[in-house]
Amino acid sequence: MASSRGGQQVMRMGDMEKMSLEQLKAVKEQADVDVNLLQDSLNNIRTATARLEIASTSLHDLSLRPQGKKMLVPLTASLYVPGTLDDADKVLVDIGTGYFVEKTMAEGKDYCERKINLLKSNFDQLVEVASKKKTLADEAGVILQAKLKQLSPSN
């Protein structure tokens, strides 16, 4: 998402000082929009990671139960029916776009771990990009303020 506007990242401090007020304002606005977008993406990654972690812990939980264990299965949020645990070793994993794969417990856990690690590395990369953008936005803001101050006493 951020790479589509990567051209703006080559902007340097010196370039910004030479810019007109309008240009500077545009840069600042664009940078702010980008920062918000990146922040949203970071939040999305965070919720996705949390969900995978929940999946991982419930898998672990399931693996501890013996076969034939009695349990209550939720049909809706308020309706539960009794059931017994048939086979805790095979799990179905949703790998996206409507595809499900049958995996063993260990493979399922491995899947969760891999996805969590993938998300974490993406998260770290995004944090870097976001902080760079944030500095850019701040710099643009500072220069904009300075220019406005320069202009106002003469008026």
Next chain:
Amino acid sequence: MSSSSTALRELQRDLENKANDLSKLQKDIAKNHQVKKKYTIQLGENELVLKELDLLNEDANVYKLIGPVLVKQDLAEANANVRKRIEYISAELKRLDASLQDLEEKQYSKREAILKVQQRIQSHQAGKAKA
């Protein structure tokens, strides 16, 4: 005097038309961007699925969700399906990129044209003020 004012009116109408065209172009570009974003997300998801399918053993059970039902599918078939989908989406993205570039060029030249008309209106008004 009256001839210059009709010319001015003409220019203003021209400007209005061009401004409408420009805003239409900008709307198209925004829409294009949105579609592109959607396709990029889908492409990413499909690539993840393909990676996951590649990791599987040949005898793994793969199911496809069709409506509310899970239907068992051949791994090779699923693999080919996802590959085809990735191909299609990539082609679509390429097409979108081309049309986006085209639209942006059009937008740029429209802007230039509008600037020119504005300048002509200004020079008209300046000439009038003098007279």
